[in-house]
Amino acid sequence: MKSAVVKVATMFVGAAVLAGCGLSTREHRGYVxxxxxxxxxxxxxxxxxxxxxxxxxxxxxxxxxxxxWYYVARETRAFAFRNPKTIDQTVLHIRFDGAGNVASVEQTDEALIAAIKPSKDQTPTLGRSKSFFEELFGNIGTIRQPGLPGSQ
Structure with a gap:
């Protein structure tokens, strides 16, 4: 009898825990x-x-x-422990002229959100790529040259 009660209680606790993980939360961020x-x-x-x-x-x-000046309002939704996703965004951009008067008023939505996906291993950069030893020993001889900070 006790084992049946323990099993039922365990099922209820497990169901409550799983239901808590499955909840989706909505959140407003920024300007109203x-x-x-x-x-x-x-x-x-x-x-x-x-x-x-x-x-x-x-x-x-x-x-x-x-x-x-920018006024940003954003509605997000998150499922359990995942990163929040933007479902609605409004950006009000007010530009003033030199005298401080309103020159333009623009309103945009979430279409302008940029999705940036960095490279997995390395972020590509412009310029020359150096080997490990060039990075390690590349500054030898450049210290205390005339015109550099720290030189006499």
Whole structure:
């Protein structure tokens, strides 16, 4: 009788564990887009201060130009322990002119996501490929040459 109870309890625990692994989770990441607020930003009439009041601070600004503001919203889904997959993404790109006024407003979706697959063994690079010994002994004689840092 005890062994039958133990078997049934083990089956229930096993089923609960397997059910937990099979759950899919949805998650929102980034900015929460409000369609009425994003369409309220007008080219030529709004500036940085009014955009910040309307939409808040951007998710990030441009690396090379601080006049590019990006608002990124992403919906992901993950199955058990696997990496999350993007199912929906919206990027609102607002570009300002030199005076701080809105110059353009663009909205894109997940079609622009780049899938980068690195090489398995080596990442190919441009330039000359060196052997092990060239890498090991290649700097001999280059130390303390005139014009290099550390030379007198």
């Amino acid at each position: 887009m409000d369609e009425t607020l994003t369409t309220a930003v007008a080219v030529g009439t709004d500036n940085k201060a009014s955009v910040e009041k309307t939409l808040g601070l951007p998710t990030f600004t441009g690396t090379f130009d601080q006049n590019d």
